[in-house]
Structures are given as C-alpha cells and as structure tokens.
Amino acid sequence: MNSYIPERLKARYQSGKMSRRTFMQTLLSSGMTFTAATMVADQALAAAPKRGGTFRLGKGHGQTTDTMNPGTAENGYMVNLLQSFHGYMTEVAPDGSLAPGIAESWEASPDGKTWSFNLRQGTTFHNGKSVSPEDVIASVNQHRGEDSTSAAKPLVAAVTDIAADGPNRVVFQLDSGNADFPFVLSDYHIPIGLSEVGAVDWNTGIGCGAYKLDNFEPGVRSDLSRYDGHWDLANRAFFDSAEMLAITDTNARTSAMVAGDLDAIDRLDLKTVERIKQVPGITVHSIPGTQHFTFEMMCTSDPYTNVDLRLALKYAIDRQELVDKILFGYGVIGNDHPIGQGQRFFNKDLPQREYDPDKAKFHLKKAGFDSIDINLSASDAAFAGSVDAAVLYQNSASKAGIKIKPVREPNDGYWTDVWNVKPFVAVYWGGRPVEDQMFSTAYQSGVPWNGTRWSNVRFDELLIAARAELDEDKRRTMYYEMQELLSNDGGLIAPMFASYVFGTRDNVVTPAQLGSNWDMDGERCIERWSFA
Incomplete structure (x- = not known):
C-alpha cells in the first residue's frame, strides 16, 4: 500500500x-x-485546524517608542504584528519559497528590469475598500525618495517608476535587473496600506491582512480580531482573536506560559530550556534559520576606523564558547558575515575565523596599541544572554590585551538610543530570505540600518552587479566575494547563528513545517496556528 x-x-x-x-x-x-x-x-x-478561541502571545520584544510606521519597525514584536493585520504583495512560505499574496502572479522582462504584478481580485481593506494599484503605488512610494527614513529605502532604491496597467496590474521599472525583486516586496517593512490622495496614513491601523488591529499600546500590548472579508480564510486566521503582549523580561514571560496565562512565547531562556521541556503541557520548538547574534563596531568612530583593530576584536572572541554557553548548542558558529549555512549563496570556501589571541595581539600591535580599553553595550533587548556574552568576550579578549567593559543598557529604548547610536553594541538580526535583501538593508554604503557605518566601494559595485546577474554561477562568485570583504574588512562581528527556540502550550496546534525566515513560524504564528 x-x-x-x-x-x-x-x-x-x-x-x-x-x-x-x-x-x-x-x-x-x-x-x-x-x-x-x-x-x-x-x-x-x-488534524485539520479548528476555528475559535483567543490566542495569547508573549513576545520578548517591543518598546514604548514603537509606531505604526512599518518603515521604522525594527523588532520581532512589530514584525509579527505588522504581518498579522497588513497584507503584502508576496510572502515567504514555510519552506522558504516565495508565495503569492496580494499579487497572485508576476512576470519579468528578459533583462529583469521590468516586473509586472497581477493583483488578486476581491482583496479588501478592513473598511471594505478594494485594494487597487493606487494603494500599491502609494505604499511603495513612501519608502522611496531622498526624505525617506524607511529601512526599506535601499530595497526599493532601484525602482525608477511604478505605474498602473489597468485596474488589477502594477508595473515596476528598475534601473537595473533584479532577479529577486518579488522577494523584496515580501519584506515586512513594505505592506500595502490604504491610500488617500496618493499617500498612506499608517496611524489609522487599517490593513488588508487576515486580522484587524483593534488596539495598539506601544511596548505593552496589541489586540486583534479575525477579518471575515480576507481572501484566504480557508488556510489562515483560525483564531477568533489574538492578544500580543510585550514582555522583555525572560523569567516573567516564561512564568506566564508555565502558569497557563500565555499560549506561546518566543526567546526561551536557553539556560533553563531543558527544564522547561519537562513541564507538562508545554512543547519546545527549535528551528534553525538565518538569525544571528552579533557585535557591531561603528567604522566611522575611533578606534574602529582602523581595520587592524577590527580584526583584533574578531580574533579575540571565542565563538564556540558562545555557542556552548549562550546558545547551549542551539546554533552554530558564525564567520563575521550575515549569510547562513543553509542559504543559496553561502560561502563555504571562506576559511572559518577561529579564536586566536596571538593573531589578535598581532593586529592590535599593527593598529598601534599594546592594550586598549573598550566599552561594549548590551541588553536582553539585543538578544537573551547578550550581557553574559559580553562578559565571556571580556574574558577571552583579555588574553590579547583588549580590556572590554560590558555596559548593561536598558531594554526599553535600546533600538532608538543605543543601536545605531553608540559605537560598539550587541545586535540580533533575523536575516533575510535572499542575500541581496540582507546586504542591501544593513551593509550597503549609507543605508539607514548600516549600524557599522562600513563603506566599501568594491562591495557596493558587487551588490548592484549580483542583483542584476541572472547566471547563477556568476552570482555565486560575486556573493562569495562580498562575504569575504565583509568578514575581513567590515565592522561586523558575527560569532553565532542562533536557532529560533520558542514554546507553545499543548492546546496550540502548529503546522508540520514551520517557517525559518523569522522566529515563530516566520512571525506569522497568529495567522498560521490554531487551537486543538
């Protein structure tokens, strides 16, 4: 049989x-x-998902400075929330492939410079208005232009024109080819909002996603209810409603789930995860992905302007120790670039940088120092255990004459007052499904989220060339070189790639395959999961 x-x-x-x-x-x-x-x-x-109930989700992110503007969203709480009530042209499926969203199909010109998207008929906003090409144009345009402060600005910088081609078709013109452009429109910063006179007021909270936003208290909670007019209710939005709580304290978040006050939480404490596995009624999930925990040096601020000082710091960190003692084995070592081992163009030929105090001393001396004192900002907002990681880093670096002083920063306001502001900080990145998105978002010269302020002419040239190249082997060669440039010259220390480790109570049913592009099923748990 x-x-x-x-x-x-x-x-x-x-x-x-x-x-x-x-x-x-x-x-x-x-x-x-x-x-x-x-x-x-x-x-x-x-085994089919059942409808009903209120899903209570605790997130280890969120701050009082969060806003409804998707272009400035920078933490996992907002990624999950935005994807729950907004609709996107495309979306990343659990298997990592690209799936239709508001756009039900698309095609490109042979040179990859013209992309035409066919909008799904019957897609409506929560006020009942149909989604139109004008909404798409206005939504994407708000990330373009010199005055844009959106993190998606570099992703759509190549767009030279967007125009409607009839009532259900939008055509994008690019200044150069981009083989991955449909992936760009899946980015959580680029939802399709309700336009009025060519602009979108994000503060209305009106989306076209599977859930409606009923309440938003930044850094505290959000409340959502299913939108019965959504186009894909056969496959999503099984909960009647959802409550999202921002609980950055790991112990408080875990205790709430153990007590039954929450149905699911992210960012389990890896120190105690084995004990959590023994708690009746709780399931622990571990999903390898592109998430990486990093320390970023600002290359425009002394002493990090010196590439040898940067190399000294890279050789002074014990990567395996961090994987063992911070991730407790739930991850792998990194090589100072943001591309994960499972990604298409991961540079498997780049020699793995190892902990080497002698090499660190060599580069420190070459930079003009016998020893140096350095402050390193960290917080649980960056990643759970980041302060402990900074202490371990302090110990390993001391053997090379580098005196690191860990500075514990407040959780609230970390992403506005510390990251991209102070010169040496702990950072977590969720990664991106394709290499171009990750590099364009955080390492291209001058982009808003380039917290390292690193600028490399050759890297920028390769970024543009690889984006337009349709030959897979040629693209691979370019992306390999970009990873090497960033690893050897950049201000990024990426010592570890961390698995997504989260918990659910047994009343929660998760799909057989969970997305790995973000935490908690691609940060789409509210629309993909259900109750037993």
Missing part, C-alpha cells in the same frame, strides 16, 4: 477545497484499499 500523501493534497482536503469523495478517489487511485483510504481521510480531517 502506498501511504504517502502529498501535503498539498491533504491541505486542500482539510481546507474544504477538495470534497471527501474526490480525496477518497485520489487515495484509491494510488493503490490504497478502501479501508485504508477511509482511515487516512478521517485522520486528515481530525
């Missing part, structure tokens, strides 16, 4: 898009007996 059932077939049956009769006929045609097919059909239906 052939017992393999394609997931897409099962999903169509579970969502009601395929009748039981058709499902049974398909199973029988595969060689199953009638009894076996009946059992499979019953089991598939029993």
